[in-house]
Amino acid sequence: MTTSNCIFCRIVSGEIPCAKVYEDERVLAFLDINPLMPGHTLLIPKKHSETLFDMSPEDAAACGAALKKVAAAVFKGLDAEGLNVLQNNHEIAGQEIFHVHFHLMPRKTGDGFKVPWPAKKYGPGEMESVLQKILRAL
Ligand code: AMP
Ligand code: ZN
DSSP, X not given: OOGGGOHHHHHHHTSSOOOEEXXXXXXXXXXXXXXXXXXXXXXXXXXXXXXXXXSOHHHHHHHHHHHHHHHHHHHHHTTOSEEEEEOOOSGGGTOOSXXXXXXXXXXXXXXXXXXXXXXOOOOTTHHHHHHHHHHHHO
16 A cells, blocks of 8 residues: 555645644654544554554654653543553454554543453463464564
8 A cells, every 4th residue: 555545644644634642753643533432542653654564663663652652641631540552463453544553542440441352271382382483583
């Protein structure tokens, strides 16, 4: 996808409006237009990358620093009791907009939102073999 047909690039360029929360040289944060709860915020690198894996180290670092700052403001400003950060890569993981973005979701008692967490157990030897696969890819 080129940047001209990417909705988030069009937000960065100002072609599509957004409720801007934060901006610096590399990063933009704005309110999600279809929030899971009030204050649901998206944080993106201004430069187009499809997923986390495609980002430059500089953009990743800038997003990390801004994430801390913006998450703290969302948490404080919304009088939240907690906050989830969610980041989807590829369709299987729920990514619908293919410009990397971080969801910041302030949480309150009774907000009705629950992240599914169907935890499992490793089989015999499986944890070590999984670990080796990741280490080989590093
Ligand atoms: P994802 O499923 O992780 O790709 O999330 C994409 C998010 O972008 C969804 O939560 C949408 O509600 C949000 N979104 C789509 N278009 C806009 C827009 N124009 N302004 C703000 N948020 C948007
Ligand atoms: Zn884009």
